[in-house]
Amino acid sequence: MVLSSPVQLAKTFILSKLRLGVLISGRGSNLKAILTAIAADKLSAKICMVSSSNPQATGLEHAKKATIPYFGISPTSFESKKAYEAHLVTLFQSHGAEWIVLAGYMHVLGETFLEAYPKKIINIHPSLLPAFKGLHAQKQALDYGVKLSGCTTHFVDKSLDGGPIIQQLPVSVLEHDTVETLSKRILKKEHRLLISTLNDIQKEYEHEKKSLN
DSSP states (O other), rough: OOOHHHHHHHHHHHHEEEEEEEEEESSOOOHHHHHOOOOOOSOOOEEEEESSSSSTOTHHHHHHTOOOOOEEOGGGHHHHHHHHHHHHHHHHHHHHHEEESSSOOOOOOOOOHHHHHHHHHHESSOTTHHHHHOOOOHHHHHHHHHSEEEEEEEEEEEETTOOOOEEEEEEEOOOOOOOHHHHHHHHHHHHHHHHHHOOOOOOOOHHHHHHHO
């Protein structure tokens, strides 16, 4: 039986960390949740780069404070969606991102990006998919009159919020809920759900890496 040396074990540990790229468009609360979990050793991951489709997004401050490379890149600065996504792909790959997390990214990804990261893009959505896809999911839930909403993590494909579901957490809709109050409670669950999802993916990723050593 050959035992791994401390150096080999250290290399395995480093390799098993999820190398994340994060896309945002706004305040970046889910980005902050990931950073908090990593700092507290509750998630074995490294955020390699953050990009926002809104150059003025306040969420970029989280990356700045954590000394993570960050970019504010508007899609309208490019002649086409394909050109914009090709630029993003080049940036993420050059920074070593192997997985992409959409953390409040308000755009639908196209083939250029999807083909660069097949089955490696994760989104979090504020509803129990497949219900209430798209924008304003919390308002959709209230307008429809459901008694239970929640949040979902899923892999991203060509469809709108239609990729394979990973995990879900329910949130009760209260009698006097407004869009604001319901959104606030769902967001708290989003933070928990995203970290849980990334932890499960990291464990599988770690197992795959160890099997190759």
